[in-house]
Amino acid sequence: MxxxxxxxxxxxxxxxxxxxxxxxxxxxxxxxxxxxxxxxxxxxxxxxxxxxxxxxxxxxxxxxxxxxxxxxxxxxxxxxxxxxxxxxxxxxxxxxxxxxxxxxxxxxxxxxxxxxxxxxxxxxxxxxxxxxxxxxxxxxxxxxxxxxxxxxxxxxxxxxxxxxxxxxxxxxxxxxxxxxxxxxAFQSTKTNEFDDFQLKKVVETNVGNPISVDELAFLCNVSASTFKRRFSRIYGSTPSRWLVQQRMNMARDLLHQPSEKPSDVFYKVGYENHSSFTQAFKQTFGITPKEFQQRQNRPVNSLTV
CATH class of the missing domain: 2.60.120.810 (Jelly Rolls)
Structure with missing residues (x-):
């Protein structure tokens, strides 16, 4: 989710x-x-x-x-x-x-x-x-x-x-x-619609921020339906599915660091609360973030999206 x-x-x-x-x-x-x-x-x-x-x-x-x-x-x-x-x-x-x-x-x-x-x-x-x-x-x-x-x-x-x-x-x-x-150098004008390169920059800059698909479309100055259509053509996936995959991979990498705790990681990967992050992590990897950290001796590639 x-x-x-x-x-x-x-x-x-x-x-x-x-x-x-x-x-x-x-x-x-x-x-x-x-x-x-x-x-x-x-x-x-x-x-x-x-x-x-x-x-x-x-x-x-x-x-x-x-x-x-x-x-x-x-x-x-x-x-x-x-x-x-x-x-x-x-x-x-x-x-x-x-x-x-x-x-x-x-x-x-x-x-x-x-x-x-x-x-x-x-x-x-x-x-x-x-x-x-x-x-x-x-x-x-x-x-x-x-x-x-x-x-x-x-x-x-x-x-x-x-x-x-x-x-x-x-x-x-x-x-x-x-x-x-x-x-x-201050830019006082703004293009009406972003091209594909600019759209990718917006998406990939904000993947770790707590921003929704509709808000990404808003930042690109296009409708949600246009954003989703162009996103699918560029990435070959829906925005929601792609964002979850990227955020879970980011979370997995962060949780391999002993200093990172699940209660601190969720906001760093674009989630606004711990419970929704834990639910998404378990749906992706089959275990909770806490359980994942307890198994850090397993190879990184043993859990992938």
């Missing part, structure tokens, strides 16, 4: 589904002071705009098509518009808080055009935009920049569009001068 899967996905579109009044929502640059509830949250998100997340507290995990990112408060993050999966790990004392800055592709293009002379002077060589995600360590400038935004939020009046543009340009100019190659 596959790990606990969602039968229907709720998809959030950002920033549209964030509760904001019309005045805050309007415009090509949006600032939002975000605070999550104090509980664990899993969500499927479509970013209709690019975003910068200035994390203040808490942690969350984001799955992009070809990358898993653990987001913490010591960094701030650039996210390209497109599909992603979000898992927030919160506790009873630390809520996830972040200042979100949304901007569309036209804003980024206008910024590059406005400061093209600065960009040409800073470029160290040809740059091909190919990074949908960037992360930077907070420094003294960023800490003070965040403080200035918090003061802006404390005002009784919402910031004007001119002020939002000014704050966006302030941040971008600082980053452009500090990290020119990384900023210029």
């Amino acid at each position: 596959e790990s606990s899967l969602k039968t229907a996905m709720t998809i959030f579109k950002l920033p549209e589904d964030i509760p904001m009044d019309d005045e805050k929502q309007a415009g090509a640059v949006i600032f939002y002071d975000y605070s999550a509830p104090v509980l664990s949250v899993n969500a499927n998100c479509v970013l209709s705009m690019n975003a910068i997340s200035l994390v203040l507290s808490g942690e969350k995990t984001m799955h992009f098509a070809e990358k898993r990112v653990d987001i913490k408060a010591d960094k701030f993050h650039f996210l390209s518009s497109g599909n992603c999966l979000v898992s927030m790990k919160l506790n009873n004392t630390v809520a996830f808080k972040s200042i979100l800055l949304f901007f569309d592709n036209a804003v980024l293009t206008n910024f590059y055009l406005k400061y093209h002379r600065t960009i040409e002077a800073l470029k160290t060589g040809p740059v091909t935009p190919n990074e949908p995600y960037l992360a930077f360590k907070k420094d003294a400038f960023i800490v003070n920049y965040i403080a200035s935004l918090q003061l802006m939020f404390q005002s009784n009046r919402p910031p004007s569009m001119e002020m939002k543009w000014l704050k966006f340009e302030e941040l971008m100019l600082y980053l452009l001068e500090t990290y020119p190659d990384q900023i210029l």
Whole structure:
């Protein structure tokens, strides 16, 4: 069996589904002071705009098509518009808080055009935009920049569009001068549908993550039926069967290491709970993970999928 899967996905579109009044929502640059509830949250998100997340507290995990990112408060993050999966790990004392800055592709293009002379002077060589995600360590400038935004939020009046543009340009100019190659490599566009090579990269990057077949299709920006059809053509198997085989082989290899315990292994191979992992392992190998470890003196190839 596959790990606990969602039968229907709720998809959030950002920033549209964030509760904001019309005045805050309007415009090509949006600032939002975000605070999550104090509980664990899993969500499927479509970013209709690019975003910068200035994390203040808490942690969350984001799955992009070809990358898993653990987001913490010591960094701030650039996210390209497109599909992603979000898992927030919160506790009873630390809520996830972040200042979100949304901007569309036209804003980024206008910024590059406005400061093209600065960009040409800073470029160290040809740059091909190919990074949908960037992360930077907070420094003294960023800490003070965040403080200035918090003061802006404390005002009784919402910031004007001119002020939002000014704050966006302030941040971008600082980053452009500090990290020119990384900023210029930021990819602000996304293809509508992945080719077979990209689909394989998405699948094989996420095989050890607790992601369902429907969520893999979501990351590939295709319907579940299209994903399953293309998957079967590429791999000669259904996604569910192939994922179980790969995850069980990963689990078997991990359990040959004395330091690994079944209670720790299940999450490393894409399962969300120990019981479903144990059930799948026993169905595959005929014994439980614990029994398997007790028989480690047997050859590795004596148990295969």
